[in-house]
C-alpha cells in the first residue's frame with residue numbers, strides 16, 4: 001500500500017473537508033475550556049483575596065466551589081489541547097513540515113506556560129493545608145497568569161498563519177528563517193487583546209448566569225449575590241471595551257487581509273463610501289448582498305476612518321481565493337452578541353454608579369441568565385471568522401490548505417469518532433457541573449440519589 | 452545543535468516516562484484493585500496522582516512541540532505513518548484525563564463514580580500500550596520514507612506497527628509503568644497493609660517487565676531493518692546500557708523485597724531512565740530508522756539556536772517550580788490527610 005497512491009480526486013477533496021472539519025471541531029471544543037482556564041483562576045483568586053481580607057466565610061466557600069469546577073474544566077482543557085498538538089500533524093503534516101521550524105517557537109514557549117499552569121494548579125487545588133495562605137494565593141495568581149500567557153503564545157502562532165513573515169521561499173522550501181520576526185507579526189496585536197478580553201468576558205458571563213439562575217430560585221442568597229458581584233465585575237469592563245477592540249481588529253483585517261474583510265461584510269464591489277451591511281444574504285452568482293440594511297459610508301469609515309475611503313470588494317480577487325460565505329454570518333452574529341453584552345453591561349454599570357450595587361430586579365437576573373452562553377458563542381463565531389475567513393489558505397497567500405492535508409485516506413472515521421467523543425464529553429461535563437451546582441454552598445440539600 | 456535538541460527530547464521523554472508513566476501505571480492498578488482493601492487502593496491511586504498528573508503530562512507536550520520545532524519532517528512522517536496508533540493514544544489520553552476528574556468530582560453517587568473509575572482504569576492501561584506500540588514501530592525500521600522527495604512516506608498506514616514487536620514493546624511499557632507506579636504508591640501511604648498490597652504488585656509487575664523485555668528482544672528481528680538491528684544490539688554501549696538496566700533492575704527488586712522503599716523509589720525511576728536512555732542512544736544517529744536522521748531532519752540553525760535558548764530559560768523557571776510541587780506533595784503522603792476531609 002502506497003501512502004500517496006493516486007487517489008481519486010474526489011476522495012482527496014472530501015478528505016480535505018473532513019480534516020478541516022475535524023480541526024475546526026477540535027479547536028472549537030478546546031477554546032471553550034481554554035477561555036475558562038484563562039479567566040476562572042482570576043475569579044478564584046479574587047474571591048480568595050476577599051476571604052483573606054474580610055474573613056467572611058462565604059468567600060472561602062465560594063472559592064472552594066469555584067475551584068472544584070475549575071479543576072474539572074482545566075483537565076478537559078489540557079486533554080483537548082493535547083489532542084490539538086498532535087492533530088496539527090495528524091491532519092496537516094504538510095503544514096507542520098514547513099511551518100514547524102518557523103512557528104514552533106511560540107508553541108515551545110507555550111509549553112512552559114502549560115507547565116506553570118499545571119504545577120500551580122496542583123498546588124492550588126490540593127495545597128490548602130500544605131502551603132501558607134499567602135503562597136496559596138500566589139499559586140492561584142501564577143495559574144491565572146500562566147493561562148493568559150499560553151493564550152498569548154498560541155495566538156502568536158495563529159497570527160503568523162494569517163500574516164506570515166520571517167522566511168523566504170526557494171523552490172518550495174522555507175529558507176532564511178527568522179523565528180523571532182515570525183512570531184512578532186503585527187496581526188497578533190489585535191488577536192491577542194481581543195481574545196484575552198473575550199476569555200474574561202465569556203467566562204464571566206457564563207459564571208454570572210449560573211449564579212443568577214440560583215438567585216432566581218433562592219432570592220437573596222448571600223453567597224450567590226457575592227458570586228454574581230465578582231463575576232459581573234469582570235464582565236462589565238470587558239464587555240464595554242470589547243466592541244472598541246473589535247473595531248480595531250476590523251481595521252487590522254482591512255489593512256492586512258482586505259479579501260477577508262470583504263467576505264465578512266458581504267462587500268462584492270470595490271467602491272468609495274462603502275456601506276455597512278447589517279444582515280443580508282451574500283449571493284455569489286449575482287455578486288451582491290441581498291436584503292441587507294445598508295448604512296451608507298459606514299464601512300469605509302469604520303475600516304479606514306474616512307467615509308470616502310475605497311473599500312476593496314471581493315470582485316478584485318480571483319474567485320478561487322474567496323473564503324466561504326459563512327464568514328459573513330459568523331461575523332454578524334459575533335457583533336450582535338457583543339452588542340447585547342455591551343448594553344447589558346452598560347445597564348449594570350449605570351446602576352452601580354448610581355446606587356453602588358448591581359440591579360436587584362428579577363428582570364436583570366433573567367437578562368444575565370439568558371446572556372450566559374452569548375460570550376462563548378461570540379468566541380466560536382469570532383474564530384470562524386478568523387479561520388474560515390483565511391481559507392483557502394492555511395498560511396495566508398503562502399500555502400493552501402489542500403497542500404497541507406494528510407495523504408491518510410478515510411478521514412471520515414476519525415472525524416466521526418472525535419465528534420462522538422466531543423458530544424459525549426460535553427454531555428458528561430454539563431451533567432457533572434450541574435450536579436456540582438445543585439450542591440452549591442448555601443443551598444438547602446437537594447433530594448438527590450445520595451442519601 | 453541538532454544533537455543537543457535530540458538529547459533534550461530524549462531527556463524530556465525520560466522524564467515523561469518516570470513521572471507521567473507512573474500516573475498511567477497507577478491507573479492500571481485501579482483496574483486490579485482487589486481484596487478487602489480494594490476501595491482504599493483506588494482512593495490511594497486517585498489521591499497520589501491528583502496534584503501532579505497535569506504537570507507530569509506536560510512532558511509529553513514538550514516532547515511533541517520540541518520535535519516539531521527542531522525536526523519538523525520527523526514529526527510529519529510520524530504523524531502520517533503512525534496516524535492510527537497515535538489517534539488511538541490520544542483517545543486514551545482524553546478518556547483518562549476526563550474520567551479521572553469526573554471520578555473525583557462527580558457527586559452522582561457510588562455507581563456513577565464506579566463507572567468513571569472503570570473508564571479511568573481501562574484508559575490508563577490502554578494508553579501506555581499504544582505509546583509502546585508507537586515507540587516500537589519507530590525503532591523497528593519498518594517506516595520507510597524518501598528524504599530526497601520531501602520525506603514522502605513510502606510504507607502504509609498499518610504495516611509499520613501491526614506486527615509482533617511493537618505490541619511486545621507496548622506491553623513492556625505497560626509493565627514498566629505499572630511497576631514504577633506500584634513502587635511509588637508504597638510511599639504514598641503510612642498504612643502497612645496497603646503498603647504490602649503494592650509491594651506484591653510491584654514484584655509481579657517486575658516479573659512482567661522481564662517477560663516482555665525477553666519477548667521484545669526475541670521478536671525485534673522480525674521484519675526489522677537489518678542495519679538498525681545490528682546497531683540496537685551490536686554496538687558496545689548498547690550492551691553497556693543493557694547491562695546497566697539488568698543491574699539496576701536487580702537492585703530495585705532486592706530493595707522492594709527487603710522493604711527499603713525510599714531507596715527503591717529512586718532505583719525504580721533509575722531503571723526506567725536507563726531503559727529509555729538506552730533505547731535513545733541505540734537509535735542515534737536516527738530519529739526514525741533508517742531514513743530519517745538527526746542531521747537530515749534538523750530545522751535550520753536559526754531555529755535551533757533560538758529554541759535552545761528558549762528551553763534553557765524556560766528550564767530556569769520550570770525546575771524550581773517542579774521542585775516546589777514535589778516537595779509540597781511527595782515528602783509526606785497526602786493520602787491520610789485528604790481522605791479524612
Ligand code: HDD
Nearest residue numbers: 191195198243246247249250335338375378379382383386
Ligand atoms: C466574547 C467574545 C467576542 C465579542 C463580544 C466580540 N468578539 Fe470579535 N472575535 C472574538 C471574540 C469576540 C474572538 C473569538 O476572540 C476572535 C477570533 C480571533 C480573534 O483574535 O478574536 C474575534 C475576531 C474578530 C475579528 C477578526 C479578526 C481576525 O480575523 O483576525 C473581528 C474583525 C472582530 N472580532 C470584530 C468584533 C467586533 C466589531 C465586535 C463588536 C462587538 C466583536 N468582535 C465582539
Ligand code: HEM
Nearest residue numbers: 020023024027028031154157158383387388391393394401
Ligand atoms: C481556538 C480557537 C480556534 C477555532 C475555533 C478555530 C477554528 C478553525 C476552523 C473552523 C478551521 C477549519 C477551517 C475551514 O473549515 O475552512 C480551522 C482550521 C485550522 N486552524 Fe484554527 N481555530 C482556532 C484557533 C487556531 C489556532 C490558535 C491555531 C494555531 C496554530 C489554528 C490552526 C488551524 C489550522 C492549522 C487549521 C487547518 C487548516 C485550515 O483549514 O486552514 N487555529 N480552525
Ligand code: HEM
Nearest residue numbers: 033034037038074077078081082084085114147150151154
Ligand atoms: C487561540 C486559541 C487557544 C487558546 C486561547 C488556548 C489557551 C489554552 C489554555 C489557557 C490552556 C490551559 C488549559 C486550560 O485552562 O484549559 C490550554 C491548554 C492546552 N492547549 Fe490551548 N489554546 C488555544 C489553541 C490551542 C492550539 C491550536 C493548540 C495546539 C496546537 C493548543 C494546545 C494546548 C495544549 C497541548 C494544552 C494542554 C496543556 C496542559 O496540559 O496543561 N491550544 N490552551
